[in-house]
Amino acid sequence: MISLQQLEKEVKPIQTYYKSATYSKQVVSYPERDIPTDATFHYKELAAKKHSEAERRRRLRINGQYATLRTILPNLVKTDKASVLEETIKSVRELQKTVKELKTEGRDRHKCEFPNEVNELNLSYSNGDGGLVKATLSCEDKPGLLSDIGRALSSVKATVLKVEMATVGGRIKCELLIQGFKGNEGMVILKRALKIVIDKPSLPGNYGKKICFYK
Amino acid sequence: MISLQQLEKEVKPIQTYYKSATYSKQVVSYPERDIPTDATFHYKELAAKKHSEAERRRRLRINGQYATLRTILPNLVKTDKASVLEETIKSVRELQKTVKELKTEGRDRHKCEFPNEVNELNLSYSNGDGGLVKATLSCEDKPGLLSDIGRALSSVKATVLKVEMATVGGRIKCELLIQGFKGNEGMVILKRALKIVIDKPSLPGNYGKKICFYK
DNA sequence: ATGGACACGTGATGC
DNA sequence: TGCATCACGTGTCCA
Numbered sequence: 001m002i003s004l005q006q007l008e009k010e011v012k013p014i015q016t017y018y019k020s021a022t023y024s025k026q027v028v029s030y031p032e033r034d035i036p037t038d039a040t041f042h043y044k045e046l047a048a049k050k051h052s053e054a055e056r057r058r059r060l061r062i063n064g065q066y067a068t069l070r071t072i073l074p075n076l077v078k079t080d081k082a083s084v085l086e087e088t089i090k091s092v093r094e095l096q097k098t099v100k101e102l103k104t105e106g107r108d109r110h111k112c113e114f115p116n117e118v119n120e121l122n123l124s125y126s127n128g129d130g131g132l133v134k135a136t137l138s139c140e141d142k143p144g145l146l147s148d149i150g151r152a153l154s155s156v157k158a159t160v161l162k163v164e165m166a167t168v169g170g171r172i173k174c175e176l177l178i179q180g181f182k183g184n185e186g187m188v189i190l191k192r193a194l195k196i197v198i199d200k201p202s203l204p205g206n207y208g209k210k211i212c213f214y215k
Numbered sequence: 216m217i218s219l220q221q222l223e224k225e226v227k228p229i230q231t232y233y234k235s236a237t238y239s240k241q242v243v244s245y246p247e248r249d250i251p252t253d254a255t256f257h258y259k260e261l262a263a264k265k266h267s268e269a270e271r272r273r274r275l276r277i278n279g280q281y282a283t284l285r286t287i288l289p290n291l292v293k294t295d296k297a298s299v300l301e302e303t304i305k306s307v308r309e310l311q312k313t314v315k316e317l318k319t320e321g322r323d324r325h326k327c328e329f330p331n332e333v334n335e336l337n338l339s340y341s342n343g344d345g346g347l348v349k350a351t352l353s354c355e356d357k358p359g360l361l362s363d364i365g366r367a368l369s370s371v372k373a374t375v376l377k378v379e380m381a382t383v384g385g386r387i388k389c390e391l392l393i394q395g396f397k398g399n400e401g402m403v404i405l406k407r408a409l410k411i412v413i414d415k416p417s418l419p420g421n422y423g424k425k426i427c428f429y430k
Numbered sequence: 431a432t433g434g435a436c437a438c439g440t441g442a443t444g445c
Numbered sequence: 446t447g448c449a450t451c452a453c454g455t456g457t458c459c460a
Contacts, residue, residue: 051448052439058297058450059437065300072307080435082273085280088303092287095310102317141361165380267454269433274452295450 119198123191133178139198141172152193156186334413348393354413356387367408371401
């Protein structure tokens, strides 16, 4: 195989041709991709053509990726290359954040599902409207617990929107979404009542022991 | 305002200068961005410089975004432009899929947390090893339910690994992860025992009614 | 007419 | 050496 450099030396006199403005203009504007058959053909031109075509393939590949990105990106208004990249970056960051949140939310929920080892009682406003209150409590599972909680709630004329409960190892965790308080004094009364409920010792030979599923 | 075309005609003799290889080389390698003050200055060169600098800013913007992508993409081995785009596409698709899965999973979990309106009892092998069995049941909440379930479990010498419970509107949903069966006959016995438990009518003036939180 | 966006060919660099 | 990638300036089209 003969090298391009050697060939270049042999055809050096012709260099003036392909360095001329005419040739350059021709190649730059509308490159002839067919192999020329006349006497002006030489191997350096072939190398340049190979080079430009390789570059063209590279551009094609990259532009293909841009096209792909344009299809998979939602909310893409400007299809500009820079805009595509910008929107891509925004999307990736947003998605990463969302995934992180959803995963930790799942983990938190999972964590939240297990009762605390020590008795726990928390009341907090869930959000502003309607006086919604979220109550979270952990205590030993024992007979009459649910009815005691129910009585505590009705003592403040509260309505329960949602209840979630989990029992593990003889202990219980309960989340209540409550509404209908008459002012803040209701919360105080409810808190005292619930506190008594969860701290009330279970009877000897207690029910809680009996329903402990774990050996 | 004088047009660039007109200016070009006036300074045509100088075209040979900025089209020369020397100038071209100089500009390509280390372009002088300061406005030249000598006699070689002319407006077409200014226009070309403006154009090239605008193009340079565009490249800079795009390359900056590539750099950003390189920083936020995990598992990026080749920092190649095409590779960056490829990895980006893969990441976006993967993240979108993950988000979708996590959201539907959350929805499914949420659905699963609410007790069924009709009594329900399902036993299924959770996975192959250790004879793990998942039991799902929905029934009316009533006094002694948990202890009844506990007794049913101990009757087949089963150990509970995990319990999840939800109570809504006086009904209860319970998921048990159980192990320790002696063969399949244990499952049959357990299923019968649980069936009796969940179908057992609550006593008159029942406990279940009392603990119904909803008005 | 002016700036933005794009494709192109080319020289340079690294493996 | 050849091959791939990159930055650059330029010509061209469009709003």
